Amino acid sequence: MHRKALQRSYIRPLMQGAIGILSGLSVFGLSQPSFAEDEKRLFEFEEAIKLTPDVDNGKRLYKASCITCHGPEGWGVPGSGYPQIAGQLKNVVIKQLADFRAGNRDNPIMRAFSSRNSLGSAQAIADVAAYVASMPMTPHNEQGFPLRLQEGKVIYDKLCADCHGEQGEGDPKEHVPRIQGQHYSYLSRQFNWIRNGRRRNSDEKMVKQIKNFTPPEQVAVLSYVASLKPKNVAPPGWRNRDFHTFDRSWRPMKIR
Numbered sequence: 001m002h003r004k005a006l007q008r009s010y011i012r013p014l015m016q017g018a019i020g021i022l023s024g025l026s027v028f029g030l031s032q033p034s035f036a037e038d039e040k041r042l043f044e045f046e047e048a049i050k051l052t053p054d055v056d057n058g059k060r061l062y063k064a065s066c067i068t069c070h071g072p073e074g075w076g077v078p079g080s081g082y083p084q085i086a087g088q089l090k091n092v093v094i095k096q097l098a099d100f101r102a103g104n105r106d107n108p109i110m111r112a113f114s115s116r117n118s119l120g121s122a123q124a125i126a127d128v129a130a131y132v133a134s135m136p137m138t139p140h141n142e143q144g145f146p147l148r149l150q151e152g153k154v155i156y157d158k159l160c161a162d163c164h165g166e167q168g169e170g171d172p173k174e175h176v177p178r179i180q181g182q183h184y185s186y187l188s189r190q191f192n193w194i195r196n197g198r199r200r201n202s203d204e205k206m207v208k209q210i211k212n213f214t215p216p217e218q219v220a221v222l223s224y225v226a227s228l229k230p231k232n233v234a235p236p237g238w239r240n241r242d243f244h245t246f247d248r249s250w251r252p253m254k255i256r
């Protein structure tokens with residue numbers, strides 16, 4: 001996605017937000033947030049992407065703010081809505097954090113944890129994103145429907161590979177997410193949200209591309225995506241020594 005498209009993807013939700021705020025103002029008698037604040041959020045992504053990350057500080061931030069939901073390995077929880085974020089491309093993590101912060105993705109939990117008050121400046125976004133990107137991925141992600149893989153591959157190669165890469169490895173320059181090896185139920189939740197507009201930072205071309213998918217086609221293509229094997233997978237039984245004291249009987253709260 002190019003700069004213009006990127007800005008469009010911010011501007012649309014901001015406009016919607018502005019209308020919401022204006023109509024809310026009369027009810028609550030709040031003062032209007034300054035235009036400068038919005039501008040700041042708009043360019044936070046571009047700012048963070050240019051900074052040199054401090055990975056050690058990223059590790060510290062991860063432990064302080066992310067570990068209780070995404071887990072000590074960053075693998076999320078299969079079947080729960082908590083995504084694996086380990087191994088996600090650094091630029092994508094930066095973009096997603098900036099988007100949650102700006103309210104472009106509809107998740108109150110992540111909005112709170114990515115907020116300036118909780119996480120910190122653009123530098124903090126860059127630091128934690130670099131740490132997350134360096135984590136190896138799970139060898140046991142949640143799979144979809146194995147009988148649909150062949151059909152899924154045909155659809156994937158035709159309609160997704162151009163943007164997400166032949167093996168779902170993503171594209172750092174265009175901050176297209178790595179989707180290979182993600183948990184199936186998370187893929188399917190995001191796919192639905194992108195399709196029905198609930199995820200407001202979606203790529204417009206992708207939305208058009210998937211508009212006419214039937215449910216069986218969706219199941220097939222996402223099963224195939226979940227089955228794609230990333231290169232940076234951890235060996236079986238691997239544990240993240242950075243957090244060796246973390247209680248591994250941990251499970252985050254159920255969400256829906």
Ligand code: HEC
Pocket residue numbers: 061062065066067068069070081082083084085088092093096097105106107109110113114119128129132177189255
């Ligand atoms: C209280 C639980 C919780 C905490 C703490 C949390 N997250 Fe999340 N995170 C989630 C949930 C739930 C989602 C899925 C949101 C959705 O479905 O839109 C998510 C999604 C994400 C995504 C998007 C993944 C994708 O592929 O779309 C990224 C990146 C992310 N989190 C990074 C972080 C980082 C970095 C931290 C720490 C600063 C953090 N999260 C803290 C619960 C949490």
Ligand code: HEC
Pocket residue numbers: 001095155156159160161162163164174175176177178179187188190191201202203205206209210221222225
């Ligand atoms: C025109 C380019 C393009 C095409 C074609 C495309 N995508 Fe995407 N996709 C994107 C971009 C860009 C994002 C990230 C949007 C954002 O959050 O900034 C994305 C996000 C996603 C996500 C959410 C990932 C996450 O970690 O949150 C999934 C799942 C996904 N795409 C699956 C697919 C599948 C399956 C296909 C084929 C049917 C497809 N996409 C076709 C560009 C594309």
